[in-house]
Amino acid sequence: MTLQLDDLRVRRLGECRYDSPLSEMLTTKQTSPHYVAEGDRVLLEDTVSMLAGHDLPPEQVPSFEAAGPRRKVYFDPSSVTAGILTCGGLCPGLNNVIRGLVQELAVHYKVKRIVGFRNGLRGLTAEYRDDTVELTPEHVRDIHNAGGTILGSSRGNQDPDEMVDSLVEHGIDVLFVIGGDGGMRAATCLSKAIEARGLDIAVLGVPKTIDNDLPFTDQSFGFQSAFASAMDFISSVSVEAAASPNGVGLVKLMGRHSGFIAAYAALAANGADIVLIPEIPFALDGPDGLLAYVEHHVREKGFVVIVLAEGAGQDLLDEPGLPGRDGLGTDASGNVKLGRIDDLLKQRITDHLTAVGLAPTMRYIDPSYSIRSVVANAYDSVYCLRLAHAAAHAAMAGRTEIAVARWRRRFVHVPLSLMTSRRNRVDPDGDLWMSVLETTCQPAEFGVPRERRRTPAGFC
Numbered sequence: 457m458t459l460q461l462d463d464l465r466v467r468r469l470g471e472c473r474y475d476s477p478l479s480e481m482l483t484t485k486q487t488s489p490h491y492v493a494e495g496d497r498v499l500l501e502d503t504v505s506m507l508a509g510h511d512l513p514p515e516q517v518p519s520f521e522a523a524g525p526r527r528k529v530y531f532d533p534s535s536v537t538a539g540i541l542t543c544g545g546l547c548p549g550l551n552n553v554i555r556g557l558v559q560e561l562a563v564h565y566k567v568k569r570i571v572g573f574r575n576g577l578r579g580l581t582a583e584y585r586d587d588t589v590e591l592t593p594e595h596v597r598d599i600h601n602a603g604g605t606i607l608g609s610s611r612g613n614q615d616p617d618e619m620v621d622s623l624v625e626h627g628i629d630v631l632f633v634i635g636g637d638g639g640m641r642a643a644t645c646l647s648k649a650i651e652a653r654g655l656d657i658a659v660l661g662v663p664k665t666i667d668n669d670l671p672f673t674d675q676s677f678g679f680q681s682a683f684a685s686a687m688d689f690i691s692s693v694s695v696e697a698a699a700s701p702n703g704v705g706l707v708k709l710m711g712r713h714s715g716f717i718a719a720y721a722a723l724a725a726n727g728a729d730i731v732l733i734p735e736i737p738f739a740l741d742g743p744d745g746l747l748a749y750v751e752h753h754v755r756e757k758g759f760v761v762i763v764l765a766e767g768a769g770q771d772l773l774d775e776p777g778l779p780g781r782d783g784l785g786t787d788a789s790g791n792v793k794l795g796r797i798d799d800l801l802k803q804r805i806t807d808h809l810t811a812v813g814l815a816p817t818m819r820y821i822d823p824s825y826s827i828r829s830v831v832a833n834a835y836d837s838v839y840c841l842r843l844a845h846a847a848a849h850a851a852m853a854g855r856t857e858i859a860v861a862r863w864r865r866r867f868v869h870v871p872l873s874l875m876t877s878r879r880n881r882v883d884p885d886g887d888l889w890m891s892v893l894e895t896t897c898q899p900a901e902f903g904v905p906r907e908r909r910r911t912p913a914g915f916c
């Protein structure tokens with residue numbers, strides 16, 4: 457799919473007629489290497505060859521609307537009621553985003569009221585809509601010192617019209633949905649239902665996921681804190697494996713469809729011998745298969761350290777006699793439940809090494825929930841705060857059906873339709889995976905039959 461400038465256009469509720477409380481700060485601002493002025497745009501692509509490929513004048517090249525404060529805003533700030541909710545799996549930095557939103561909206565825009573809906577979209581159902589939290593700067597002052605989310609989160613589908621009724625009942629003018637791909641789809645659904653009823657409510661997404669699988673965002677917030685935490689578990693397992701006879705260290709990390717956490721944590725720990733991710737199929741058996749490589753490694757080095765993303769090798773579970781991934785069903789939000797590739801690997805590696813006289817000492821850790829419940833690190837704290845600022849500005853300027861994101865280090869507005877149009881995945885031909893191969897020295901593939909080979913990745 458080739459993107460055109462029109463695909464990147466942002467929906468607005470209407471003309472901005474009110475002076476922004478930040479307008480004075482903006483009077484002399486111009487685009488610079490560190491600032492994108494109102495009206496200027498941020499390029500989608502960043503290589504000479506990609507730009508040349510368009511053969512278009514600069515103003516027609518695909519580009520995003522820059523985020524940031526506007527001199528004029530759409531809503532009269534003093535009459536605005538804002539709503540905030542967090543949905544999906546936990547992620548470091550959720551509280552930081554909530555805090556940033558509340559502070560920006562209350563202190564600078566002096567909005568009338570900020571309502572927190574509890575437990576994700578469930579908080580917008582008729583049953584739970586009155587169980588809200590009044591969010592004030594005092595209330596959120598210290599929340600960034602804790603992981604999780606003070607608002608709670610949930611999975612599960614809700615009726616869009618029922619949710620719009622809740623927004624109307626609370627007099628919400630702008631709603632911030634802090635969520636992953638599902639949350640962004642839900643926000644889209646809500647926007648459409650709001651538009652169908654002719655209501656003047658802005659819906660803004662703040663993309664969140666430790667899987668880093670949302671597109672058009674350099675890295676999602678909390679991802680860095682999560683993989684930094686995962687790094688410690690890889691280091692622990694490496695120490696254990698190295699000190700054990702025929703040690704096999706195995707760390708299973710989250711990553712349903714995208715192996716970013718596994719790849720980054722392995723690079724950060726710089727001690728993994730094998731990284732297995734959903735994007736790259738692998739074979740267990742045969743001279744080029746994973747088991748032969750593990751055996752070779754244990755013979756040569758005495759131990760082996762494997763970092764495994766939970767979504768890796770799911771097709772191996774379809775083999776006869778194994779549990780199979782089909783039939784495991786979905787979670788409440790419709791996400792397919794994964795098969796236990798970690799169990800299969802533990803069993804097959806143990807059987808194989810035992811059969812060749814290298815009975816292993818298995819050191820296995822699954823730190824999944826530990827790494828996503830940590831407090832945001834310093835980098836993510838800043839990132840969350842700046843995303844929150846961008847989201848507050850966008851909402852007050854009447855932007856709707858968009859997410860705020862950092863793209864090539866600039867903050868931009870991304871239409872929700874794009875945010876949900878594809879999944880961000882590790883590109884097997886990209887430089888991240890090349891770094892993983894350079895660091896681990898593992899082969900590019902573990903003997904994968906032709907019919908299971910990966911398909912080449914493409915950019916948007």
Ligand SMILES: Nc1ncnc2c1ncn2[C@@H]1O[C@H](COP(=O)(O)OP(=O)(O)OP(=O)(O)O)[C@@H](O)[C@H]1O
Nearest residue numbers: 544545611612613635636637638639641642665789
């Ligand atoms: N297509 C959709 N339409 C409407 N709502 C959706 C859709 N997909 C997901 N949702 C809702 O969005 C909420 C969050 O979705 P989900 O549980 O998949 O987490 P997520 O936002 O993808 O976060 P993460 O991937 O980080 O766990 C859920 O309440 C879910 O029902």
Ligand SMILES: O=P(O)(O)OC[C@H]1O[C@](O)(CO)[C@@H](O)[C@@H]1O
Nearest residue numbers: 545636665666667710711712787
């Ligand atoms: O157990 P839960 O809360 O459903 O979350 C698990 C999933 O959430 C994520 O962290 C984000 O979608 C996935 O990596 C993981 O599969």
Ligand SMILES: [Mg+2]
Nearest residue numbers: 544636637638
């Ligand atoms: Mg998701």
